[in-house]
Amino acid sequence: MRDTTQPLPFVPATRAVFDLSLEGMIWSRRSLLMGLLVALPAVLAVVYRVVLASGTPARGLAPLDLYALVVAVFWIRNVLPLAALFHATSLVADEVEGRTLTYLLTRPITRPAILAGKFAAYLVTSLAVALPAAVLTFFLLASARGWSGVGAAVPDLFRDLGVMALSLVAYGALFTLMGVLLKRPVIPGLLFLFGWELLANLPGYLPRLTLTTWLRSLIRHRPAEEGLSQLFAQVQPVGWSLTVLFVASAVFLAAAAFIFTQREYVLEQ
Amino acid sequence: MSRSRLVLFASMSVVVLGVLAGLGALWMDPARAAVGPLPGEALVLPADTRFVMGIDAKRVVASPFWARYGSERSMRPQAWRQLEEMTGLDPARDVDQIVVAGSGTATSRTPPLVLAVGRFDPDRIAQTLQTSGKATLRDVGGVRVYEFAGPSPSASRTQTLAMALLDRRTVVLGPPDGVEATVRHRAAGESPLQQNKGLLGLVERVRPGSSFWMVGDQTLLASLPNTFSGPGTGGSGDMGPSMNLPTLKAVTVTADLDPEVSLAIVGEAIDDPSATKLADVVRGFVALATLQARQKPELQRLGSAISVATEANRVLLNARLPYELIDSLRAMAMTSSAGATDEGSPAEEAAKPK
């Protein structure tokens, strides 16, 4: 029996919005493009193996070092935050532009549940692309010179999967907040990613104001080709890093839910 | 099931399969470690071990290093040569991993224990040793222990070494009492090295998949000299001012040989300022040596291939040496030693009548 004096409980409401949003999100053009970008290292790993198999002497990085570079620089520093930017800033904006937000706002569900359902759909969509790409890339590169030693590197794979997921959560939460706060959040988001986050490479306390610093502290491999960032790169304790990232994500999402609850989106439709 | 659910299912299946494959590889990997890269078989080594060194024989043999220098005996590690000479084994074919464990200081004459994990034929080894006539056999708790005179670090002396086949996968080689103790621990099902938490903690930090690694603990490092003389600014013989190095708590060395020789040394200092000081000293040393090698481009390249960084109380030294550079350095070294042989020592030169 439904209780018509209260909104739907948070979890069922979130689940229903998640189911609705997932279908549209997985097959969107945005997801397909980001998926191609995220999966690029797996494709390059296949090319690497083909080159090796052809007998061409490999130059440059060892396979596991290449994997470390892909994880630390390509995915965690660049591509996953970009995927979060383009997905999470448009969680509400897509419904507003499509003029379908009215249907959600005229259901007996709270606005935080709407936002949570859409955030969950974004997260699942992004993880569905990123994690398999990481697994495939790892096994393609780690076994490039035989299976000896692959087992010893497996704990790093598990750790990397966790950090990639956490990266999508943290950046996704921040960009969700920017998406509900700003009319055009993509440019500020890009400035944040490629401007503010560079503070991570400076000495002193400023790096602690970036998400990159805390994420970087969680991954074990430290690729040699970090360039200038290697000079001052700070490594924070794992416990602190996890705490800061989870707390920051929760704060961003709570702020986003509050703002979403207060705004009159129907004006923009 | 909707299309999107199907995509999710496929994606998560890949991840789950990958995780299961990873767990399987972790379990079945011949180089699977009981602790970090250390194989489980090596836990029978003594608890008072102060440094441990590991060589992944399979990776070494598969590397360009082996392709270039494998035929030169002088380029093989000493432990490798000992196995070949004493047992007739071919490490390139029969051995997966070699672990060297020492409890002495750097200047100690006690040879370390060498433990090799691979595939061994006990009968063939016994026949080789008995045919050579150089080994004596005794029985320790049902295990055959062979004793023979082996080479020592000092070419003018020999020392008694022992070798035992713990099982078809494990051979231990080294001083007789060390080998005998290892055999007895193994027979009793003991793992004395597990009591050495400090050393094993260092082993756990070793980067997985390295071709070579070494860790040394505080007790070893405390006995190393911490004062050295820097390169002088004058000619040879001018040693320049001496420098006091901060004390290190631990050192970890890892090296890879494919596609180039890459070396990573991590030194753990007692605090952040000590690490910074040590890093500055090393950087300065490298920079000075590079400056002094103006006439030798190979040495300048060597200097550029080394980078030093700090992380809290740790000093990280990385070096990447392409094989072309190593060849140039070897050629330069051979030219220098050939020139020195022609010219004689400085004392001999001074003694020559003008």
Place this chain on the structure above:
Amino acid sequence: MSAPISFARASRWYGPVIALNDVTIDIPPGVTGLLGPNGAGKSTFLKLTAGQLRPSQGEVRLLGQPAWGSPELFHRVGLCPEADAFWEQLSGLQLLVTLLRLTGYDEAECRQRAENALHQVDLLDAKNRKLGGYSKGMRQRIKLAQSIAHDPDVLLLDEPVSGMDPVNRRRVIDLVRRLGREGKTVLVSSHILHEIEAMTRQVLLIHNGRILAEGDVREIRDLLDEHPHTVALRARDPRALAAAVVGWPSVLSLSFGEEGEWLTVQTARPDEFYGALHDAALESGVVEMYSPDEDLESVFRYLVAR
């Protein structure tokens, strides 16, 4: 007992523009038409009622609770928005089931209610077709279906018959009247007097953000009798339609559109004309109908002039 919809000195402005100005009104159960020309404030009124806008001043209450910030109200309130927008990848049935899930029904009841609503708007045969493939009339009907599927006590309909063919327009009008008889509170917003007139006699006239008049629509309708109405019809066979209607006493004149698809009729007695149109529309395949000057500009000009 308070009225289901209640405005107490409610105003809403957007910057310097006042969209609704000091409105106090109670809307009782039954069907009430909200009439006004474009820009009069109908949308603002409806959106305030639906809790999508917060009043700048005053109070708007729905079923006794503030309309803004009370999502639980939508267990008992349905909204048929004006915008023609859906999640196009869903089918008609999927849309209704999804929205019913968001209303708290279990899977079995969602499906049952969805099919019942589709039946009421005659879309059961097209339930599995993607919304992207629906015609304009079908899209209008599915919007109505989603607003009634959960059997709400209050129904807010924004231009519910816009773009519909005469047959389905009649069907919707009958549905609204039935809901009113059942005791539901139905607020229908439109700028077409005749549509409202077919559904109810109770109207609110709104103009420039103010309630200009409320009461029986007949009184307002009588004011328009002096002016002929223009009705535009698009049919499969416009000439057959013209032949059918030319002899009706209510028809003053006929003309064909440039493309030949449209027939424009002038009538001084629109009630009589619309009443007789049903059968002729079926035979000649009328697919679209609108009245370009049957808005209330002329009514309001009258009201202002009087």
